[in-house]
Amino acid sequence: MNIQAIYNKRTFIISALGLTGMLFAQTATAQEVLKQETIDIISTNQPKLRDAYKLNLTASLPGIDTTRPSMKYEIPALNLNFMYQAMPLKPLALGKDSLSYLQNNFVKLGYGNYKTPYVQAGFGSGRQDMYNYGLYVNYTGSKGKEIPDQDYSNLNVLAAGTYLLPKFRFDGSIGYDRNTVHYYGYGHDTASYKKKDIEQTFNQLTASVGMQNRPQNDWAFTFQPKVKFILFNDSYKRTENTFQLNVPVRKQVFEDIYIKVEGVFDLSTYKEDNNRAINNNIASIHPAVDIMKPGFVLHAGVNPTWSNGEFYLLPDIVNESHLIRKKLILSSGWISYFEKNSYRNLANKNPFLAGLPGEMMNTRVEEKYTGIKGTLGSHFNYNTKFASVTWYNMPLFVNDSADTKKFTTRNEAQLRAFQLHGEVGYIEEEKFQARVSFDWYNYNKQETEVQPWHLPAFQGDLFAQYTIAKKLHLNADLFALSGSYYLLPNKDFGKTKGAWDLNAGASCDISKNFGLWVNANNLFNTHYQRYYLYPTYGFNIVGGVMIKF
Structure with a gap:
């Protein structure tokens, strides 16, 4: 039985009971009051909605329109006349893959007053992947x-070469020098x-x-050993052999x-004649640490030396500290070494x-110095140093009394001595460059000798x-030299005069393979003496041709 039927039956029962009561009330008014009736609820009403009806919709894309639209453009004609006609565009030519040809060989010939022949020549292998070599010859007198x-003459011959491997580089050279002077x-x-x-x-x-390894990066271990043999002799049967x-070795x-x-x-x-041989040996180990920030x-570092x-x-x-980046650098050091x-x-x-x-x-040299250096703008550079220098066992040249x-x-x-060094340079690409430098020594103490013989103070x-136009090259060099003390046989001493010496030169490239050159020395024609009793040449000039191929 559903809830609705029960509800209707309950209503009917309640209505019947009420109607019966009303009849009893009408017929027996004198009777006692009716008793209250109770209602029994069999169950509660629980309404329930009907299940909703769901619609299933399926979407679909519209059909593709494959027809090509027809579009028409109309550009009005512009009748403009320009006086300037632009040049047609052209692509830039690409550079050649190979490097330009090098002129590896040259011959320089000349002649001057004082019966001065001049011959200089150089021959090289040029660019090679695995090796290169060269030969140099120079003679003048x-x-x-x-x-x-x-009179004097000077001959120099040098042959050198390099052989390259993926991990090593080998260098070798052999040279001969012959220098003739007269007393x-x-x-x-x-x-x-x-x-x-x-x-x-x-x-x-x-x-x-020599040998050098070729590291692949900066952190690699590098070493560069080199061995040299020197045989030296003169006209008076004096010989000296050097190894x-x-x-x-260096490691980052x-x-x-x-x-x-x-x-x-x-x-x-x-060794001189048949006298006893004299050995002179120096050995040292230089460990050091470099900090570069x-x-x-x-x-x-230190130099343990025997x-x-x-x-x-x-x-x-040695220390360098930038007070102003690259413009003002404070340089100082305390170094010592052997000559x-x-x-x-x-x-x-x-x-x-x-x-x-x-x-x-052997002479032990000790320097304690400080100074400033740096650059000014994009062309100037400078370097100054003030040092206290001490030489121990310094050989001084004196004229033989006999x-x-x-x-x-x-x-x-x-x-x-106190040393003052100054240097200022100016560079403008490859067109112009100039440099002025000087060294002044104040010799203030000698323990053995009266004067620093033949040592110029300035x-x-x-x-x-x-x-000019990459063809004409001009150069000039002005020297200044102060006088120096010399010792006389009677134990007295004198002083040479100071001097100025101006040299000038020029070279002109007539063609790619041919040029002219000239050098003029001692334009002031001063016969100054670097060593007592040995004056220099006066004005001398040498000129000639240069052939490159």
Whole structure:
């Protein structure tokens, strides 16, 4: 039975009962009040909605219109007349893949006053992937006019080559040098010598071999050992054999920190006639750490050195700090090193040396300096330094008291000086460049000698070069030299005069393979003396041709 039927039946029962009660009330009014009736609810009403009807819709795309629309454009004609006609566009030509041809060979010939022939030649292999080589030859000489026997000649021959492998590079060279001078520093009014008696010829044969690894990146381990053999002799049966070995090693440990070690061995043996051989050996190891940061560079190391069996621990500290980036750099350092007093090195300084007096002590140099350097604008650069320099066991050249046209050496135990160095340069691409520099020494203390014999206190240099239309090259070089003290046989001393010396030159490229050149030296025609009794040539000029192919 559903809820609606029960509800209708309940209503009917309630209605019947009510109707019956009403009848009893009407017939028996005197009777007692009717009793209350109770209603029993069988169940509660729970309405329920009917299930909704769902519509299923299926969407579909409209059909594709494949017909091509027909569009028409109408552009009105513009009748404009321009006076300027633009050039047609053309593509730029691409550069050639191969490099331009190099002129690897040249011959330079010339002649000048003082009967001066000049020959210079160079021959090279050019660009090669695995090797390259070259040969260089130079010869010049002069005969004095004002002073007899003021003759000299100089011959240089050098052959060098390089062989490249993927991981290594090998270098080798062999050279020969022949330098002839004459002892012309004597009184020509009172003495006369034959050429063979005053001629001095130095012969030097040099052979070297080196190797270097080719790292693939900056962090790689690099090393570059090099071996050199030098045979040196002169006309008076003095011989000196030298063996040199350098082994530098370098490794980057951090992005801006490098460590390096260099071993140096310089062994020499000097012998004159049948006298006892004199050995002069230097060995050293240079460990150091380099810190390179933007605006800050520090090189900190030491130089443990053995000179003829004696040990020295030398400082090697250099610092550069940028006060203003690249424009103002503070540079300072404390360094010490040895200058070897071999016969070859001393003869290169003074070719009129009469051999070694005996066992020589090598010179130990100690420098403590500070200065500023940097750039000004895009063309100027400068460098200044103020230093305190001390030389220990410094050889000084003095005229031999028995034969004043030759020089001997005297040992200065300790020589001190203040040094002032200045340099300013200007560069404008390849068109013009100029540089002026000077060194001034204030020798303030000698322990052994009275004066620093033949050491000039001031040296200056002004150089300029100018190029016109990339064909005409002009250059000039002005030297300034102060006088120096010299020792007389009677133990007295004098001082040479200072001097100015101006050199100038020019070269012109007539064609790609042919050119002309000229050099003029000592334009002031001053016969100054770098060493006492040995005046220089006066004005001299040399010119010739240059052939390149």
